[in-house]
Amino acid sequence: MSEKxxxxxEMLDMLPESDQQLAYELVKxxxxxxxxxxxxxxxxxxxxIENAEQSGFVDExxxxxxxxxNYE
Structure with missing residues (x-):
């Protein structure tokens, strides 16, 4: 997770629950x-994704x- x-x-956690819900809806x-x-x-x-694609992953x-x- 980024520092920001x-x-x-941390700031969100300081808010009352009702304001946390409001902030959540805004972010959403x-x-x-x-x-x-x-x-x-x-x-x-x-x-x-690029690393996974170059690593030899198998398409589902x-x-x-x-x-x-059969793959064991």
């Missing part, structure tokens, strides 16, 4: 405005999910 996110969480609204389908990724997530469509014992 930690600071925000901001996130949905930024990405209505939660499909954007952060820079770190993009790097993680290539797995026989009914016969997982």
């Amino acid at each position: 996110a930690v600071q925000i969480a 609204k901001l996130v949905l405005a930024w990405d209505p389908d939660f499909t954007k990724v952060t820079e770190q997530e993009r790097k993680d 469509n290539a797995i026989d999910w009914d016969n997982l014992s």
Whole structure:
């Protein structure tokens, strides 16, 4: 978690519960405005995805999910 996110969480924790709910709804609204389908990724997530793709991961469509014992 970024330092800014930690600071925000600490400030949020100081508020009464009703105000915490209001802050939560505001953050939720901001996130949905930024990405209505939660499909954007952060820079770190993009790097993680690239690393995973280059690591030899297997596409889920290539797995026989009914016969997982074949992969042991």
